[in-house]
Amino acid sequence: MRMPSHPLLRRLRQDQSGLALIEFAYSLPVLLALTLGGLEVANLAITHMKLSQLAMLVADNASRVRASIDEADINEIFSGAALSANGLNFAANGKIFLSDLEPNRQDAPNTGQYIRWQRCYGSGSFTSTYGTTSNGASDASMVDGMGPTNRKISAGNGTAVMFVEVAYKYQPLISNSIFGEKTIRYTSAFNVRERTDQAMKNAGNLSTSQTATCS
Incomplete structure (x- = not known):
């Protein structure tokens, strides 16, 4: 014998008005x-683009300094870099290495390239992958120049190359759980244009704390 169905229970059983809400x-x-992942992918892509452009900007600007180069010129170049990296909090999480690469003028077998000087911007905990000041000055340890394997850059006789390495600890938009902790590095190099004196000058007698020496 079937028990009569209560009208309220019957209406609830037949009601589909909340189906869309449940599916949602x-x-x-x-x-x-998907939305958060897409935002993080976009942020990572934009960060890569900015860092690539930053490396090119610094190398290009350093190569354009005419006649001779001064500590004040370096400070101006890095001020421009800080503006270019706006939004990345680069000063705290990144570092720029600007190196002057030249032939070391040594006789064989010590002929090669060397880093005459190197200047840095940013307080990120990084070291240069490709060398520091005076590397290669008296030996052939940098005979092929600077840069990634099979893509090294060297300077011709009587000139110099401004070689830039940018290193940055990626700051996620959402969380590190999506890509994990990432270190992004870019390099760029430009031959100096009209400069014939490559030694670093300090016409303004800036103190060590006022210059961009690497620490």
């Missing part, structure tokens, strides 16, 4: 994950 609740976590 199931799909919301997936939709949210």
Whole structure:
């Protein structure tokens, strides 16, 4: 014998008005994950673009300094770099290495390239991958120049190359759990244009704390 169905229970069993809401609740976590992941991918791509442009900007500007180069010129170049890296909090999380690469003028077998001087910007905990001041000055340890393997840059006789390495600890938009902790590095190099004196000058007698020496 069937018990009569209560009208309220019958209406609840037949009611489908909340179906769309339930489906949305199931799909919301997936939709949210895709949205946040997409935002993080976009942020990473923009960061790569900015850092690549930053390396080119510094190398290009350093190569354009005419006649001779001074500590004040370096400070101006890095001031421009700080503006270019706006939004990345680069000063705290990154570092720029600007190196003057030249032939070392040594006789064989010590003929090669050397870093005459190197200047830095940023307080990120990085060291240069390709060398520091005076590396290669008296030996052939930098005979092929600076840069990644099979893509090294060297300077011709009587000139110099401004070689820039940018290192940056990626700052996620959402969380490190998506890509993990990442260190991004870019390099760029420009031959000096009209400068014939490559030695670093300090016409303004700036103190060590006022210059961009690497520490």
